Amino acid sequence: MIKIQTLNNISKNGINEFPIQNYTIENDMNEPDGILLRSYSMHEMNIPESVKAIARAGAGVNNIPIDDCTARGIVVFNTPGANANAVKELVLTSLLLSSRRILEGVEWTRSLFGESNITKIVEAGKKEYAGVEIAGKKLGIIGLGAIGALVANDALALDMEVYGYDPYISVDTAWRLSRNVQRIDNLEEIFSTCDYITIHVPLTNETNRFVNEKLLSLMKKGSRLLNFSRAELVDDAALENALNDGTVGVYVTDFPNEKVIGMQNVIPIPHLGASTKESEENCARMAAKQLKNYLETGNIKNSVNFPNVELPYTGKKRITISHKNIPNMVGQITGLLAKYHVNIADMLNRSKGAYAYTMIDLDDMINEQVEQYIKQIEGVISVRII
Numbered sequence: 453m454i455k456i457q458t459l460n461n462i463s464k465n466g467i468n469e470f471p472i473q474n475y476t477i478e479n480d481m482n483e484p485d486g487i488l489l490r491s492y493s494m495h496e497m498n499i500p501e502s503v504k505a506i507a508r509a510g511a512g513v514n515n516i517p518i519d520d521c522t523a524r525g526i527v528v529f530n531t532p533g534a535n536a537n538a539v540k541e542l543v544l545t546s547l548l549l550s551s552r553r554i555l556e557g558v559e560w561t562r563s564l565f566g567e568s569n570i571t572k573i574v575e576a577g578k579k580e581y582a583g584v585e586i587a588g589k590k591l592g593i594i595g596l597g598a599i600g601a602l603v604a605n606d607a608l609a610l611d612m613e614v615y616g617y618d619p620y621i622s623v624d625t626a627w628r629l630s631r632n633v634q635r636i637d638n639l640e641e642i643f644s645t646c647d648y649i650t651i652h653v654p655l656t657n658e659t660n661r662f663v664n665e666k667l668l669s670l671m672k673k674g675s676r677l678l679n680f681s682r683a684e685l686v687d688d689a690a691l692e693n694a695l696n697d698g699t700v701g702v703y704v705t706d707f708p709n710e711k712v713i714g715m716q717n718v719i720p721i722p723h724l725g726a727s728t729k730e731s732e733e734n735c736a737r738m739a740a741k742q743l744k745n746y747l748e749t750g751n752i753k754n755s756v757n758f759p760n761v762e763l764p765y766t767g768k769k770r771i772t773i774s775h776k777n778i779p780n781m782v783g784q785i786t787g788l789l790a791k792y793h794v795n796i797a798d799m800l801n802r803s804k805g806a807y808a809y810t811m812i813d814l815d816d817m818i819n820e821q822v823e824q825y826i827k828q829i830e831g832v833i834s835v836r837i838i
């Protein structure tokens with residue numbers, strides 16, 4: 453049996469990808485082969501030796517100790533784009549929520565329960581809840597990946613002027629982006645030009661607290677800031693000052709924390725960006741398929757720490773090797789196989805940064821001794837025989 457541990461509730465659509473005759477799936481188990489999760493933080497967890505792969509049903513992987521996993525040869529997957537539409541819809545909602553005082557107006561209206569003459573009171577009181585329109589306003593998007601690109605194209609359709617900043621934009625996303633999105637090369641210009649700014653970048657060492665006092669001080673008075681990415685991208689103390697002096701008119705966040713929740717003019721949302729039936733199903737299905745495919749065939753798709761590798765699985769014996777991306781690894785591995793008269797039917801080697809992955813289909817069975825010799829090659833991290 454192949455063992456999968458789930459660290460969060462995972463949609464049935466994902467769980468059903470694993471045939472029950474071959475897989476055990478539980479949230480509490482010893483020695484799992486694979487882990488499936490959403491936002492559960494694995495940083496404090498002792499990841500068992502048995503774990504070969506981790507699949508994150510979602511986009512952000514800052515809850516997983518990626519460097520440790522890579523050094524141990526554990527392949528980490530995410531599900532690029534699978535929840536992007538759900539987040540986009542909530543971002544568009546939030547552009548309007550931050551503009552129209554809808555939440556305050558609804559709260560006030562509910563408070564009128566039991567009054568007579570509701571119609572009259574509503575008509576007299578509505579002036580308190582007037583807002584502004586988003587059409588014609590400038591929207592700055594930081595990060596033009598799966599979510600940022602969808603937001604950009606739909607904001608244009610809502611007649612906003614759209615400005616985008618992403619120094620690492622992928623060719624795929626650039627193709628999907630409307631040519632009417634204006635490219636901006638520096639954050640200062642986004643912060644000083646735009647009426648609305650929305651953040652869609654991963655949390656990394658580079659982006660941690662990048663929304664700081666300096667950038668916030670450039671904003672036009674009363675601008676709206678939307679954060680559907682991660683709490684840590686924004687410096688809380690600088691945000692508080694900007695909210696207090698009115699530079700930031702409204703801050704919408706999908707990641708409220710103890711400090712931000714008490715600040716004025718904050719709309720706190722309980723991390724609902726990806727919480728739709730469709731998105732949960734998409735993410736779970738994609739994560740499960742990628743994990744199952746890796747465990748059964750060694751093929752890798754959408755890993756954040758190892759290269760994409762796809763070699764049709766013929767049922768021959770397959771050996772997969774995670775190793776450092778250094779000279780003569782393939783030479784040493786194939787040399788060893790030749791020395792022990794093991795014939796290679798097919799093979800692939802791909803690298804990603806400092807690490808690489810080699811997959812070899814063999815005509816003959818490989819004995820344990822040869823496997824041990826491969827493991828002993830300097831730079832080899834892990835070896836699997838499938």
Ligand SMILES: NC(=O)c1ccc[n+]([C@@H]2O[C@H](COP(=O)([O-])OP(=O)(O)OC[C@H]3O[C@@H](n4cnc5c(N)ncnc54)[C@H](O)[C@@H]3O)[C@@H](O)[C@H]2O)c1
Nearest residue numbers: 511512595596597598599618620621653654680681725726
């Ligand atoms: N609220 C939610 O429920 C929810 C759901 C999905 C994703 N997210 C968050 O949103 C983030 C983005 O998701 P996505 O699916 O669009 O990911 P993505 O990988 O498709 O896009 C991220 C984009 O950010 C860009 N980028 C990276 N570093 C940057 C930097 N320093 N400055 C500007 N751009 C930079 C990349 O080039 C890429 O285009 C995730 O990492 C996650 O933290 C939140």
Ligand SMILES: O=C(O)[C@H](O)COP(=O)(O)O
Nearest residue numbers: 490491509510511512726
């Ligand atoms: O990075 C993501 O995909 C989101 O933050 C979604 O997280 P969730 O799966 O816990 O809703």
